[in-house]
Amino acid sequence: MSKVAVLGAGSWGTALSIVLADNGHDVRFWTHRKEQANEMNATNRNKKYLDADIPKQITAYHELENAIDDVSAIIMVIPTKAIREVCNDLNKVLKHTPVIIHASKGIEPGSLKRISQVISEEMDNYDYEDITVLSGPSHAEEVGKRLPTTVTVSSVTSSNAEFAQDLFINESFRVYTSTDMIGIELGGALKNIIALGAGISDGLGYGDNAKSALITRGLAEITRLGASLGASPLTFLGLPGAGDLIVTCTSPHSRNWRAGNMLGKGYKLDEVLEQMGMVVEGVRTTKAAHQFANEQQIEMPITEGLYQILFNDEKPKDVVEQLMSRTKREEMDDISAFKNTDYPQ
Ligand SMILES: NC(=O)C1=CN([C@@H]2O[C@H](COP(=O)(O)OP(=O)(O)OC[C@H]3O[C@@H](n4cnc5c(N)ncnc54)[C@H](OP(=O)(O)O)[C@@H]3O)[C@@H](O)[C@H]2O)C=CC1
Numbered sequence: 253m254s255k256v257a258v259l260g261a262g263s264w265g266t267a268l269s270i271v272l273a274d275n276g277h278d279v280r281f282w283t284h285r286k287e288q289a290n291e292m293n294a295t296n297r298n299k300k301y302l303d304a305d306i307p308k309q310i311t312a313y314h315e316l317e318n319a320i321d322d323v324s325a326i327i328m329v330i331p332t333k334a335i336r337e338v339c340n341d342l343n344k345v346l347k348h349t350p351v352i353i354h355a356s357k358g359i360e361p362g363s364l365k366r367i368s369q370v371i372s373e374e375m376d377n378y379d380y381e382d383i384t385v386l387s388g389p390s391h392a393e394e395v396g397k398r399l400p401t402t403v404t405v406s407s408v409t410s411s412n413a414e415f416a417q418d419l420f421i422n423e424s425f426r427v428y429t430s431t432d433m434i435g436i437e438l439g440g441a442l443k444n445i446i447a448l449g450a451g452i453s454d455g456l457g458y459g460d461n462a463k464s465a466l467i468t469r470g471l472a473e474i475t476r477l478g479a480s481l482g483a484s485p486l487t488f489l490g491l492p493g494a495g496d497l498i499v500t501c502t503s504p505h506s507r508n509w510r511a512g513n514m515l516g517k518g519y520k521l522d523e524v525l526e527q528m529g530m531v532v533e534g535v536r537t538t539k540a541a542h543q544f545a546n547e548q549q550i551e552m553p554i555t556e557g558l559y560q561i562l563f564n565d566e567k568p569k570d571v572v573e574q575l576m577s578r579t580k581r582e583e584m585d586d587i588s589a590f591k592n593t594d595y596p597q
């Protein structure tokens with residue numbers, strides 16, 4: 253059994269800690285808020301973020317130095333906007349090189365980097381090949397209840413992914429491996445854009461046909477962007493692609509779907525984010541994907557529509573009208589037409 257640190261004390265960090273504790277690991281759960289660490293250790297609950305009992309193998313820490321001391325793996329479950337900051341803090345206290353597995357879903361606007369690229373850029377003594385990602389259809393609320401869940405872990409070298417698979421796999425949490433890091437990370441990040449759209453559609457009362465269309469045409473544009481960056485198109489039919497897209501577009505657990513639903517009902521983005529109180533990664537990822545699509549001339553009409561709703565105050569109804577009246581075309585793309593060999597892999 254291993255000593256592992258989980259960094260990020262929200263709903264997903266808590267659920268993954270429960271999986272690790274169930275597997276007998278000694279889990280050091282790090283939060284940047286001292287009062288949260290104290291409350292968790294005193295009550296065995298993480299009240300704000302997940303309705304679940306915290307097993308006794310999990311100890312909450314406030315001091316990063318103590319949380320990572322002597323661990324064999326660090327699991328990073330930080331909202332993507334805070335990843336660079338936490339990596340910088342880690343550099344100051346990390347004296348050894350435990351395996352790093354991240355489970356965050358996003359793309360950085362501006363740099364357009366995936367999270368493994370951001371982590372390897374910031375962390376001293378780590379290269380891109382050293383980073384592993386865990387992704388898939390996995391709402392924390394269900395994982396915390398030990399309901400059957402499947403995810404994929406991926407790293408450029410299969411040995412890191414296999415290490416992560418062994419760490420997490422159990423009878424209610426099945427873990428596959430993949431070496432398509434680009435596809436796995438992009439699938440998890442980009443589905444949040446489409447989930448915002450599905451929530452908007454439901455908020456407008458547009459029904460199941462519209463949502464199914466969004467999921468399917470959303471998958472087409474995710475695949476287009478992913479293939480342009482060197483991902484295997486097949487990855488997007490797997491758990492971190494279609495699997496995560498379906499669960500996020502259809503589950504009321506999804507923060508992205510819920511945020512979209514409120515937008516569809518007429519709330520403003522600021523009000524929505526304030527009411528959510530949890531990270532809605534799709535907002536930031538929409539900005540990044542929109543930038544990428546424009547720079548690389550990738551056709552992403554749903555992402556474009558979402559961008560206009562989120563950042564240019566367009567009315568959801570008008571955007572749907574524009575999507576429905578686009579120039580007529582064939583359904584299937586030639587994915588190879590979008591390959592971009594300049595992208596840093
Ligand atoms: N929830 C889920 O089911 C899943 C989530 N994910 C991904 O996991 C990542 C984390 O999401 P999730 O756990 O749901 O988010 P939550 O909103 O539930 O929690 C975010 C946590 O991060 C903490 N945090 C925020 N800023 C910082 C910082 N600068 N330094 C340290 N900690 C910080 C928050 O602290 P504070 O309380 O102070 O705000 C909070 O504990 C996201 O990328 C998400 O897409 C992936 C799969 C499933």
Ligand SMILES: O=C(CO)COP(=O)(O)O
Pocket residue numbers: 357388389390391392444447496499500505506507508509531532533
């Ligand atoms: O990624 C997730 C489930 O796999 C969580 O999605 P939300 O961030 O929309 O809740």
